[in-house]
Each structure stands twice: as C-alpha cells, then as structure tokens.
Amino acid sequence: xxxxxxxxxxxxxxxxxxxxxxxxxxxxxxxxxxxxxxxxxxxxxxxxxxxxxxxxxxxxxxxxxxxxxxxxxxxxxxxxxxxxxxxxxxxxxxxxxxxxxxxxxxxxxxxxxxxxxxxxxxxxxxxxxxxx
Amino acid sequence: xxxxxxxxxxxxxxxxxxxxxxxxxxxxxxxxxxxxxxxxxxxxxxxxxxxxxxxxxxxxxxxxxxxxxxxxxxxxxxxxxxxxxxxxxxxxxxxxxxxxxxxxxxxxxxxxxxxxxxxxxxxxxxxxxxxx
Amino acid sequence: xxxxxxxxxxxxxxxxxxxxxxxxxxxxxxxxxxxxxxxxxxxxxxxxxxxxxxxxxxxxxxxxxxxxxxxxxxxxxxxxxxxxxxxxxxxxxxxxxxxxxxxxxxxxxxxxxxxxxxxxxxxxxxxxxxxx
Amino acid sequence: xxxxxxxxxxxxxxxxxxxxxxxxxxxxxxxxxxxxxxxxxxxxxxxxxxxxxxxxxxxxxxxxxxxxxxxxxxxxxxxxxxxxxxxxxxxxxxxxxxxxxxxxxxxxxxxxxxxxxxxxxxxxxxxxxxxx
Numbered sequence: 001x002x003x004x005x006x007x008x009x010x011x012x013x014x015x016x017x018x019x020x021x022x023x024x025x026x027x028x029x030x031x032x033x034x035x036x037x038x039x040x041x042x043x044x045x046x047x048x049x050x051x052x053x054x055x056x057x058x059x060x061x062x063x064x065x066x067x068x069x070x071x072x073x074x075x076x077x078x079x080x081x082x083x084x085x086x087x088x089x090x091x092x093x094x095x096x097x098x099x100x101x102x103x104x105x106x107x108x109x110x111x112x113x114x115x116x117x118x119x120x121x122x123x124x125x126x127x128x129x130x131x132x
Numbered sequence: 133x134x135x136x137x138x139x140x141x142x143x144x145x146x147x148x149x150x151x152x153x154x155x156x157x158x159x160x161x162x163x164x165x166x167x168x169x170x171x172x173x174x175x176x177x178x179x180x181x182x183x184x185x186x187x188x189x190x191x192x193x194x195x196x197x198x199x200x201x202x203x204x205x206x207x208x209x210x211x212x213x214x215x216x217x218x219x220x221x222x223x224x225x226x227x228x229x230x231x232x233x234x235x236x237x238x239x240x241x242x243x244x245x246x247x248x249x250x251x252x253x254x255x256x257x258x259x260x261x262x263x264x
Numbered sequence: 265x266x267x268x269x270x271x272x273x274x275x276x277x278x279x280x281x282x283x284x285x286x287x288x289x290x291x292x293x294x295x296x297x298x299x300x301x302x303x304x305x306x307x308x309x310x311x312x313x314x315x316x317x318x319x320x321x322x323x324x325x326x327x328x329x330x331x332x333x334x335x336x337x338x339x340x341x342x343x344x345x346x347x348x349x350x351x352x353x354x355x356x357x358x359x360x361x362x363x364x365x366x367x368x369x370x371x372x373x374x375x376x377x378x379x380x381x382x383x384x385x386x387x388x389x390x391x392x393x394x395x396x
Numbered sequence: 397x398x399x400x401x402x403x404x405x406x407x408x409x410x411x412x413x414x415x416x417x418x419x420x421x422x423x424x425x426x427x428x429x430x431x432x433x434x435x436x437x438x439x440x441x442x443x444x445x446x447x448x449x450x451x452x453x454x455x456x457x458x459x460x461x462x463x464x465x466x467x468x469x470x471x472x473x474x475x476x477x478x479x480x481x482x483x484x485x486x487x488x489x490x491x492x493x494x495x496x497x498x499x500x501x502x503x504x505x506x507x508x509x510x511x512x513x514x515x516x517x518x519x520x521x522x523x524x525x526x527x528x
Contacts, residue, residue: 015407015408016412016464021408023155030275030276057191059192065246069299144279144423144427147275162408281450281508294417318461320457329450329510378461
C-alpha cells in the first residue's frame with residue numbers, strides 16, 4: 001500500500017544553518033499519516049473507535065537538505081500485522097528529484113486510557129487488500 | 133564521555149493525545165547537544181571555525197510517554213571518529229525514574245557552504261580524553 | 265495590495281484541547297509572508313539585498329478555533345511607508361467560511377548585522393502601485 | 397498578582413536570521429502560564445473542573461532579539477474579572493537586563509465541549525487576594 005503527500009518548506013521550519021531542522025521531518029511524516037487516513041476515510045474510523053496512533057519507532061536517514069520553499073514529496077509504503085503498522089516514508093525534493101530522507105518506523109493504536117488495541121479492521125483490510 | 137541535560141515538558145509540546153509529541157524528542161535531543169557544547173566552552177570553538185552540526189541519522193525508540201510538566205533527564209553518551217560524532221541520548225522521567233526513550237545517531241560538521249570538515253580538534257580531544 | 269495563502273491544519277499543531285495552538289497562527293502568518301514575497305519574485309530581491317524581515321508587532325484576535333485538517337484561507341492586506349511594512353492577516357475556515365482570526369502588525373528590514381534599512385524599492389513600488 | 401518564569405533560548409527555536417522566531421514568544425508565554433498555575437496548585441483545580449484555558453487575544457511588541465542560549469526572564473502581571481483572565485508578560489534578557497518583549501492578552505476557560513465557564517473560584521480568589 002502506497003500513498004503520497006506534498007508539502008512546502010516553511011520559513012520558520014528552517015534553523016540557523018538555513019535548512020530544514022532535523023525534527024521537522026517527523027512533523028511532515030506525521031502529517032503524511034493523518035492525510036493518508038483522512039483521504040481514505042479511515043481517520044473517522046480510528047476516531048470512532050476512540051483510538052490514537054502511538055509511534056513506537058522512528059529511524060531517520062538524512063541525505064540531502066531542504067531549503068526555504070522547496071517542494072517536498074513524501075512517498076509512503078505501508079504494511080501491517082494485526083497490531084503494528086509499519087511505515088517507510090521516502091522524502092524527495094520535488095524540484096530536483098533528489099531523494100532527501102528516509103524514515104522507517106512503526107506505530108500501534110491506543111485509547112485515551114493508554115490501552116493498546118489491534119489495528120481497526122477497516123484499516124487492516126485496506127492495507128492488506130492493496131497488497132494484491 | 134557523558135553529559136546530562138534537564139528540561140520540563142511544556143504544554144504546547146503535547147499533542148491531542150495529551151502526551152509529548154514524537155518529534156519534540158528530537159528538539160530536546162538537539163538542545164542537549166547545544167548545552168553540552170556550551171558548558172564545555174566548545175560552542176564558541178565550533179562557531180569560530182564557522183561550523184554547524186549536521187545530523188545524519190536519528191534512531192528513536194519510544195518506551196514511555198511524557199506528560200505536561202514532567203521533568204525530563206537526558207543522559208548522553210558521546211564518541212567520535214575524526215569526522216563523525218556519535219551520540220546516544222537516553223531519556224528518563226526524573227519523577228518516576230522510568231526510561232522513556234532512546235535516540236542513537238550521528239552528525240558531521242559543515243561550513244555555511246555545505247563543505248564537510250573534520251571534527252574540530254578541541255572537541256575531538258575533549259571526547260577522546262574523557263574515555264580514559 | 266492583497267494576497268491569499270492556503271494551508272491545512274496539521275495534527276502536531278493541535279494542542280491537548282484538540283485545536284490549533286495559539287502560537288501556530290503566527291507560523292501561518294509568517295509563511296503567508298514568505299509565499300507572498302516569493303510569488304511576486306520579491307523574495308529574491310530581499311535576499312539579494314541581504315535583508316531579513318524583522319517583526320516589530322503582532323496583534324492577534326482569536327475568533328473561532330481550527331481543528332485537525334481544517335482548510336485555512338488567509339487573506340492579507342499590505343501597506344507600507346518607506347521603512348515599515350504593515351500587514352493584516354484575516355484567517356477564514358475555508359470549509360465553513362467563518363472568520364477565525366485576525367492578526368495586524370508591522371515589520372522592518374534588517375541586514376545580518378542588525379542594521380535597519382528602508383523597504384527595498386521593488387517591494388515598496390509593488391505595494392504602492394497595487395493601491396491604484 | 398505577579399509571577400516569574402525562566403527559560404533558555406534553544407537552538408531549534410532560532411530562525412534563519414539567527415534569532416528567536418517571533419512565534420516562539422507565544423510558546424514561552426504559554427509555558428509561563430502553565431507553570432504559574434502548577435506552582436500555585438491551581439493546575440489541578442483547573443483540570444478537576446475539566447477546563448482548558450482558551451486564548452482570546454495576544455498583543456506582542458518585540459523590542460530586542462534573543463539569541464542562542466540567552467537566558468529569558470518573564471515577569472507576568474495577572475488580573476481578572478469573573479470570566480476573563482488578563483495577563484501581561486514582560487520578557488527580559490536575564491544576562492543584559494534588557495527588556496526584550498511585552499505581550500498583553502486575555503483568556504477564558506472552556507470545557508471540552510467548548511462551553512465557556514467562569515474562572516474557577518480558587519484561581520479567582522488567588523488573583524484577587526494578592527492584590528491587597
């Protein structure tokens with residue numbers, strides 16, 4: 001299962017070196033997840049179950065910097081077990097085509113009381129189906 | 133070589149799940165680095181050489197969440213080759229003693245023109261000496 | 265002189281109350297400024313002069329909250345004297361049409377040594393012309 | 397009623413001009429509020445009532461910039477009516493003593509359903525008492 005998210009580098013996301021701060025890549029990665037859920041009507045599902053995604057791991061390799069107003073394309077690969085959602089975000093500079101960053105990681109779903117739940121069926125099926 | 137940095141979880145760093153957002157751990161980790169350099173008079177050295185730290189990798193394991201106003205203690209282990217600085221940040225909840233997160237990664241130093249330089253001698257020696 | 269900027273509310277910009285954090289409005293307002301300069305080829309001008317915008321005042325009235333993935337439309341009115349750029353950002357929820365926030369303020373231009381300069385002629389003329 | 401909050405300028409809070417970004421002042425101001433409530437055992441009160449502070453206005457005058465690792469002292473004056481809490485945050489550079497910023501504003505309290513409530517008695521009394 002794949003998804004794509006686009007954004008533009010904002011001035012306040014730069015650091016004093018004039019490039020995108022290393023933590024902001026995780027902000028973009030998070031938003032790519034929300035947009036993926038939303039576009040596929042799965043955000044409502046997750047919210048109806050009273051669940052929140054909880055990140056367990058993020059592994060980030062920075063390859064090329066981003067600068068002010070660069071257009072960022074994030075290609076995401078999704079896979080899952082019953083309880084864990086695995087993601088790989090590959091960041092490209094959409095102006096130059098350069099691969100700029102890769103983030104691999106995993107997340108689980110918890111309710112407001114911090115109880116861990118299986119991935120909602122609708123989301124699980126959606127990701128599994130797309131594999132075929 | 134070890135260093136310790138303390139901070140307190142701020143309200144605006146929480147997300148809608150009511151816990152510290154996954155990207156903010158990298159903000160804390162970055163600040164732990166600036167403070168380490170500054171406390172050991174090495175920030176001036178780096179700045180005099182016109183160098184900036186450039187993060188190459190961050191690998192993050194989240195173990196226990198932080199909540200509003202939790203006190204965070206970050207223990208950092210440093211080691212280096214001539215060109216690469218390796219760091220391991222271990223995050224503790226200073227109220228409960230629980231280990232909350234671990235970040236391992238590496239960085240290099242570059243000048244404003246994105247030329248890569250060796251680690252400044254003063255910093256290199258400081259980290260090597262402390263090993264004995 | 266008017267300009268329009270669109271953005272979408274991101275998950276990490278929410279606070280624990282589940283709505284857009286009060287400081288993030290200034291992030292959006294800043295980005296509306298960068299995009300305005302860039303779209304009109306004035307960002308290059310400012311950068312060629314070695315100048316940076318320095319905010320002197322921001323006055324913010326919050327009217328209606330934004331929530332996750334709301335579409336935000338920011339309408340900006342610009343006017344200027346030789347040295348000061350005045351801005352009024354009006355935020356709308358582009359789904360509901362509701363006026364959500366208004367920010368009025370002013371900024372000056374400084375170089376890296378913190379010397380204050382007049383607004384670059386190209387920018388000054390652009391804003392003045394559009395008034396007719 | 398007065399309170400004081402200290403913080404240190406973090407590397408990732410700087411912008412590409414090398415000084416504290418204009419939005420981060422609101423982050424600091426927010427944290428000064430959380431700490432004030434917490435130090436006076438009023439945060440629990442607010443939370444027990446199920447209330448959240450909702451900012452209505454922020455008016456910011458920037459006077460002198462902050463740079464990396466500057467120590468920031470924020471002196472806050474508080475006053476209130478039954479429903480509105482007024483605040484004035486004055487920012488000082490604690491190294492130089494320079495007044496750097498002033499933020500005046502007001503907030504109300506709402507529950508999770510966005511119903512507005514009076515200021516909790518304990519908080520109201522605390523602020524009124526201190527006036528004598």
